[in-house]
Amino acid sequence: MFNRIALVLALLVALPASAELKTEAQGRSERLPALEDHWLFVGDTVLRRSALFDGGNGRMLGMLNGGQGVGGIHPRVSRARGEFYIAETVYTRGHRGERTDLVTIYDAESLAVSGEVIIPSKRADNGNGVALGAVLADRFLLVFNQTPATSVSVVDLESRTLSGEIQTAGCALVFEAGPRSFGQLCGDGTAQRIDLDEAGLELARSRSERFFDPTNDPVTEKGVQIDGARWLFVSFEGFAHAVDFGGERPSSAEPWSLLSDDQRADGWRVGGNQHLALHKASGRLFSAMHQGGPSSHKDGGPEVWVYTLADRKRTAIVEPSNLTAAFLRGLAGIEAESFLGWMMSAVLPAADVSNLAVSQDATPLLFLGSRETAGVSVHDALTGEHLRDIESTGLSGGLLVAP
Amino acid sequence: MSVANPRIVSRFDGVFERMSRSWARGLSRRHFLSRLGTVLAGGAALPLLPVARAAAADERFPTQEGEPPRDSPEGDPLGCDYWRHCAIDGFLCGCCGGTHSTCPPGTEMSAVTWLGTCRNPEDGRDYVISYNDCCGRDFCGRCFCNRNEGDRPIYSPMRSNDINWCVGTSTQVYNCSVALVVGAAAERQPER
Structure with a gap:
């Protein structure tokens, strides 16, 4: 009996001690695991940095700074x-x-x-x-x-x-x-x-x-690597030029059009800061498209058209989530699933897609960003399904780099 | 220097659809700063336009005889629709302490630049416009404007408004851009 009483007393005394928080070490910094396929660098021209995110869950992992300049990091x-x-x-x-x-x-x-x-x-x-x-x-x-x-x-x-x-x-x-x-x-x-x-x-x-x-119809700087020495460049008017830098000297294949005559007549054009992305293994080409005039080659678009390189056919259209809402939700701390979050997506004017990147693994992610807002729409690159947003990646948009 | 998207000025004048459209068009390189206030403050940006127009009528922003009236979008030197801005890419120096032809105090005008060709709607003639950058301070962040008539990729540097033209100056730090009339163009530029 005496032993039981002693045990209860001991436990009562011990309880407050066990609830006390442990002292934490100072001076620790995280380390990253080995580079993963679904990671994404998101540039920010205003903050002069490129932040690293896990596209699989939208979590920020760290960042790298850039120096002076007007360009993307x-x-x-x-x-x-x-x-x-x-x-x-x-x-x-x-x-x-x-x-x-x-x-x-x-x-x-x-x-x-x-x-x-x-x-x-x-x-x-x-x-x-x-x-x-x-x-x-x-x-x-x-x-x-x-x-x-x-x-x-x-x-x-x-x-x-x-x-x-x-x-x-x-x-x-x-x-x-x-x-x-x-x-x-x-x-x-x-x-x-x-x-x-x-x-x-x-x-x-x-x-x-x-x-x-x-x-009259220059190719943009924003080409994508097909493999090895072969690259694909697209002209202002939407013609794709496959260039092989290898061989005795560089050569190009006959250009093909990303646009049908009807699409052209409707004013569809390529455009944006990184308007192309290519998943090499599947040959899926992604191109930001907008409707505009001859000087609109830097304009992003509300749609991303998907082609297969093998047959040069358009196979799908991917629409991003509302990138303006994705940016502002993060700033304001508003949940995407909340009513207010839904309202923001429904009401706010959506920023166009101007920056594309795609991971190169077997279950690739397609990343769609805008130069206008700091948010990224993440999609299954094989189905186009929207998976999540990376919210408030910084203060401004910038280059997307899938390392 | 150069950036890229058009018709920033009157975007807030119109209905919601126009706002949406211009939102998409308006930005690019140094884009976001110009936008940031708008995004963060929302409707607070609305009063900016009348303020800008009032400034455009200010004697500090003289336009030449033969240019469109200053109360028109094509004649307002603080507006993106100003006729000389057909290929500009940057912050308008008139909003940054300078004018459309002079740099803000403390900054230095780049001597090396690129040339665009814009049509003056008042006389219907094409003029060669020099888009000099003002250098030595960070991004002005006000009145961003990007239009791309005749702009070409950077492998054609003298036709590219993307390049930071703060070259040959004491620093390459970019502040804002001006649009100077160099002279009447002998012919219309082939690039569109």
């Missing part, structure tokens, strides 16, 4: 090295002082800066931010320069040094075209390939025949 990735790279411009006094251009190297798990490489202070800065860099076979990082004279800086990721600068007069941008090769588009309507040696210096260059009209 586009992280480059080497999975083999476990690194992210940002080419950026900084000044010693913030927005003034001595300019330095550099490639900042981030560890992909800690997101800590693990190194940097100073590059020529010529880094291209433009509003669309597309095709300004590329990683070749986890060995070389290319940074496009435009002052407006054009060149490409080559960074050796192994030694973390600058290999050199390659002059590319008349041609611009960088498109991965092999382990030691990159492609460019040129102002005369041709394509160029430049091959590198093992030191990252120019080995050879070759040029295609003229395949597009840069004055």
